Amino acid sequence: MKVSIVLNGNLEKLNLNQTDYIIAVDGGANLLFKNNIFPNTIIGDLDSIDNKKLNFFKKNGVEILKFPQEKDETDCELAIKYAISKNASEIEILNFYGERLDMVLALFGLMKKYNVKIIAKTEKVDIGILRETYEMETKKGEMWSFIALCKARLSLSGFKYEFNGYMEFNNPIGISNITISNKIKIEVFEGEVIYFRWKINPL
Structure with missing residues (x-):
């Protein structure tokens, strides 16, 4: 429901x-x-x-x-x-x-x-928590940002800046990524990550 x-x-x-x-x-x-x-x-x-x-x-x-x-x-x-x-x-x-x-x-x-x-x-934006593996349809050119709530290990596929490693709250390297595919995959192996999925790209 x-x-x-x-x-x-x-x-x-x-x-x-x-x-x-x-x-x-x-x-x-x-x-x-x-x-x-x-x-x-x-x-x-x-x-x-x-x-x-x-x-x-x-x-x-x-x-x-x-x-x-x-x-x-x-x-x-x-x-x-x-x-x-x-x-x-x-x-x-x-x-x-x-x-x-x-x-x-x-x-x-x-x-x-x-x-x-x-x-x-x-x-303009959807915000949620990522804890596991997600595969979803997207549009090319969508802006996404990822912020680790604590030390988190994750991988990103289908983005301009693909990633496989650790993110930490005090090192925001997951800001302003762009989808380059109509399908993306996000895997969170450890920890939890906040995502921002921009429906209208911010300035």
Whole structure:
């Protein structure tokens, strides 16, 4: 099951692709309301959602899960845990980018923590964690970046800069690689790596 988690970022417009379940994290419900999209669940401490919008969703049968402001998990982590409890096999994180860079970095930590496919998506880039072997179709000329969360050993095939060796967080040699084939292969033998797959090449 694919679960979409909508955070409280800076987007004004949201295009949801095919999904099975939608979780709004606190103020993420404001964006869904603006785009006439009904979530299945709203979760968080509810300090960012407009009360009128919250009451509207509540009256229309949306599940509301309220948590205290002082807690050990972020609202995003609560949403991920809830998605896993719903047997999610894939989780996409949307509207995650705003002024809180600390929250973005925390999201990368959550991707590492939970052993389920989690992809953070914008219109320009997909971000996820690599742990094993992946073969996938691509377009020539796509930009990819790889950042090791710790010391990681991996190989890259189908890229302009093929690689077979170790990457470390303090030596970012995996930035700005380019696909030269319609099919790539990524093998992670040790450790974990964050990937950035740019759908629109950044400047």
